[in-house]
Amino acid sequence: MQVGQAAGPVKRTTRAGDFAGYLSRNLTDAYRLATMALGDPVAAQDVVHDSALAAWQVAGDWSAGALDAAFARRFTSDCVRALRARGPQEAAQGSESLEDALLDLAPGDRLMLARALGLAEPTGSGPAGRRSADRRLAGILRSLRARMAEAPPAEARMAEAVASGAALDDAAAGAALDEGLRALYAARDPGGDVPLQLRLRLQRSLHEAEATAAERDRIARASGWSFVFNAFMVVVVLTLVVVVASVLDLRGSPAASADPVGDPSTPLTIDAVSVIQGGVDGPDVHVAATQTSFVAAYEASAGWHVSPQQCLADVVGVIDSFGQPQWLGERAGHVQAIAGDPSSEGVYAAGPGEYCQLGRHSSADGGLTWSPGSLPTGAATSPSWLAFDPARAGSLLAFDAGVLYVSSNAGATWTSSRSDVTPIGFDSTGRLVGWSPGNLLESLDEGSTWGHTGPGPADKPETGAATSNGVLLGSKAGLWWYPLAASPSLIGSDSVYSIAALGDGAVVLGADAGGHPWLATVADTQPGMSLATLPPELASLSITGGQVAANDSGAAIALSGPSSAVAFATFAR
Numbered sequence: 001m002q003v004g005q006a007a008g009p010v011k012r013t014t015r016a017g018d019f020a021g022y023l024s025r026n027l028t029d030a031y032r033l034a035t036m037a038l039g040d041p042v043a044a045q046d047v048v049h050d051s052a053l054a055a056w057q058v059a060g061d062w063s064a065g066a067l068d069a070a071f072a073r074r075f076t077s078d079c080v081r082a083l084r085a086r087g088p089q090e091a092a093q094g095s096e097s098l099e100d101a102l103l104d105l106a107p108g109d110r111l112m113l114a115r116a117l118g119l120a121e122p123t124g125s126g127p128a129g130r131r132s133a134d135r136r137l138a139g140i141l142r143s144l145r146a147r148m149a150e151a152p153p154a155e156a157r158m159a160e161a162v163a164s165g166a167a168l169d170d171a172a173a174g175a176a177l178d179e180g181l182r183a184l185y186a187a188r189d190p191g192g193d194v195p196l197q198l199r200l201r202l203q204r205s206l207h208e209a210e211a212t213a214a215e216r217d218r219i220a221r222a223s224g225w226s227f228v229f230n231a232f233m234v235v236v237v238l239t240l241v242v243v244v245a246s247v248l249d250l251r252g253s254p255a256a257s258a259d260p261v262g263d264p265s266t267p268l269t270i271d272a273v274s275v276i277q278g279g280v281d282g283p284d285v286h287v288a289a290t291q292t293s294f295v296a297a298y299e300a301s302a303g304w305h306v307s308p309q310q311c312l313a314d315v316v317g318v319i320d321s322f323g324q325p326q327w328l329g330e331r332a333g334h335v336q337a338i339a340g341d342p343s344s345e346g347v348y349a350a351g352p353g354e355y356c357q358l359g360r361h362s363s364a365d366g367g368l369t370w371s372p373g374s375l376p377t378g379a380a381t382s383p384s385w386l387a388f389d390p391a392r393a394g395s396l397l398a399f400d401a402g403v404l405y406v407s408s409n410a411g412a413t414w415t416s417s418r419s420d421v422t423p424i425g426f427d428s429t430g431r432l433v434g435w436s437p438g439n440l441l442e443s444l445d446e447g448s449t450w451g452h453t454g455p456g457p458a459d460k461p462e463t464g465a466a467t468s469n470g471v472l473l474g475s476k477a478g479l480w481w482y483p484l485a486a487s488p489s490l491i492g493s494d495s496v497y498s499i500a501a502l503g504d505g506a507v508v509l510g511a512d513a514g515g516h517p518w519l520a521t522v523a524d525t526q527p528g529m530s531l532a533t534l535p536p537e538l539a540s541l542s543i544t545g546g547q548v549a550a551n552d553s554g555a556a557i558a559l560s561g562p563s564s565a566v567a568f569a570t571f572a573r
Contacts, residue, residue: 018064019206020322022056023199025064026071029119031194034079036185037114038086039099044190045198047082051075053205076111083107098180101147109140117178118185145177196318196326197368203292203321264552264571267523268505270532271572273557276325277317278537280564284314287556287566288340288347289500289549294319294556295347295367296566297335311356318367321553323568331370332361336382341410342551343393348411350375350382350398358382362411376405376414385423389446391430397446399423404447421450424464424471428503433466440471440482453484465501467524472499472506479508481527491527494518497543497560500550507548507555507569515542517559519569538567 027048034044055071062070084107102110115121116137277298284299297314313330320326336351345366353359353372358381361370375382376398383398383405398405404419421434421441432443433453440456443449457480461473470483474496482488496510505523512518516539520529543561550556555569 019056021064022067022071023052023202023322025068026052026075027194027198028192029121030071030075031198032189032191033111033114033119034075034082035190036118036188037079037111038082039188040086041190041195043082043086045195045201047078048075049198049201049205051078052202053209056206057209079111080107083110098148098184101144104147105140105144109143112137113140113144113181114185117181118189141174141177145174148177193326194324196320196324199320199322199324200293200366263573264502264505265573266505267526267530268502268507268521269530269572270507270519270521270555271570273519273532273534273538273567273569274323275535275537275565276319276323276556276568277327277566278563280566283544283560283562283564284335285547285558285560285564285566286314286335286338286349287547287549287558288338288349289342289551289556290340290345290347290366291342291551292321292345292553293366294549294551294553294568295338295340295349295363296325296556296558297332297338297349298558298564298566299334300330311352311354313354316367316370317566319556319568321551323554323570325566328368332363332367333359333372337384337386337398339386339388339396340549341388341393341396342390343388346388346394346410348386348388348396350386360411364410373411376407376416378403378416379405387423387426389430389432390426390428392446395446397423397432406446417448419447421447422460423447424461424473425466425499425501427466427468427501429468431466431468433464433471435460435464435473454482455488456482463496463499465499465506467501467504467506469504469524472501472508472522472524474499474508474510479510479522479529481522481524483524483527489527491522492520492529497546498548498558500548500555502550502552502555507550509546509548509557509559511543515544515561517541517543517546519548519557532569535567538565541565 030048030052031044034047035041038044038047051074052071055067055074059067059070276296280298282299286297288295296317296319300312300315311334313333314335315327315329316331317325317327332349333353334351335349338347338349340347345364347363347367348360349362350360358375360373360375362373363370379400381400383400385399387397389395389397394408394410396407396411399419399422402418402420403416404423405414405416407414421436424433424435426432432447434441434443434447434450435456438456438458440453441450442453443451457473459475461475463474465472470481473480473482476495478493479491479496480488481491492510494510494512496508498509500507504525505521508520508522508529510518517534519532519534521532522529538559541559541561541563543559545560547558548555554571557567557569559565559567
């Protein structure tokens with residue numbers, strides 16, 4: 001698709017969903033063209049980011065075609081400006097003769113060459129427009145050939161060929177130049193994968209811009225004739241909030257303040273499921289969710305130990321809030337337990353490192369970069385349970401073999417204490433729910449003290465998740481709902497492998513009697529499962545375990561078995 005070309009006159013309805021569609025129509029070709037024209041991927045990211053955001057911010061209730069046309073105009077203008085700014089610097093570096101000759105051209109002509117010979121896009125619209133563009137392109141190539149003919153023959157073989165009129169006629173010289181330009185653009189072409197850094201940067205910039213606009217609107221409204229009345233109502237509302245919060249000791253999660261795509265619908269409903277990575281050899285697949293993105297890791301080979309002194313690291317990937325993955329390679333050792341911070345971009349992974357030594361890898365940027373370190377003093381294995389407190393950014397808890405570890409700095413340092421209570425999970429306010437034989441308990445101070453909330457199962461659940469109204473527990477015996485003020489009830493009898501709470505709902509992964517996976521959502525106000533439709537390549541798998549991680553963007557799913565997979569679910573909004 002040509003940069004800026006619309007898919008049709010679709011009206012923009014929900015800005016978050018349409019932003020994803022807007023990027024999917026324009027981002028790939030724009031980034032490719034900018035990189036080929038500028039010869040610098042970093043500068044290309046800057047141009048695409050600024051032009052995409054600028055066009056989006058000025059758009060009102062525009063059709064997709066009008067929005068894409070606005071982006072095309074802004075992108076072309078920004079590209080030309082960047083080419084003009086970079087030209088003299090590159091010329092002074094004394095690059096090869098073809099690139100020297102390109103630098104002598106006008107910035108708009110350089111962009112047109114990259115579009116026509118790099119992207120192979122039409123250079124005009126309609127028969128008359130294409131004829132005019134073809135004439136302009138031919139003139140640009142003639143100017144470039146003339147510049148090449150003036151170059152010293154020793155500078156480049158192609159310059160020598162073009163300058164050698166006896167050896168080549170005009171047609172052959174033109175073909176040689178065309179071939180040289182196509183080879184240059186092919187070498188610069190980044191392909192179809194837009195860097196994840198650019199996608200995440202656009203999401204964050206959009207959120208910041210819309211938050212700033214909302215604040216400006218709020219200030220403008222407050223300065224109107226109704227200022228006194230509005231101020232009075234604000235004081236009343238804030239007073240009520242403070243009173244209610246003090247009574248309930250309610251602690252709101254900051255994760256909600258950086259949601260790039262809007263809130264999921266109530267009750268929580270899965271809109272679609274797609275495969276991100278299939279055909280994984282072996283069952284070791286893990287996923288985690290941060291505030292705005294996801295991290296996935298899977299074993300590079302089923303034969304993991306090369307030798308007792310050498311271990312292979314897992315393949316790690318980052319998934320953005322639109323479900324687009326970027327596989328980064330072996331970055332975080334062999335992952336045995338992983339958790340993401342719902343109120344930041346922090347990730348913590350525990351497991352053996354390159355030389356099979358037990359340790360951890362942590363990331364502060366959503367899994368793009370990692371740093372190694374050690375586990376808490378005294379820990380002999382990776383934790384059996386690992387989670388960030390959603391109400392305290394950077395607060396990380398781990399549990400194993402009757403010891404609860406607490407870190408206030410994302411796992412850099414730890415304190416530990418013996419605990420007879422096995423943690424299950426946090427709800428969105430930071431209330432920690434735990435289990436002991438026959439009992440369910442809660443803690444409001446990250447496990448320092450526990451209070452009894454009601455009866456629980458005699459056997460330890462294999463997975464669980466907490467909401468503000470109760471606890472969901474899963475095992476091979478099924479999915480159970482334990483409300484705070486009523487008797488427990490069985491929701492489903494199939495095996496349950498993972499539960500990820502999100503607000504007052506949850507995403508549940510399980511398998512039927514034949515081992516075939518299912519994915520469902522559960523609302524704690526009306527317990528019952530709403531099953532999602534899985535793609536055939538997922539529904540046909542035979543799984544023995546798995547993991548779900550969710551944030552407002554969607555859910556990452558690890559399906560573990562002899563042949564494993566990583567999938568992504570989007571929510572209805």
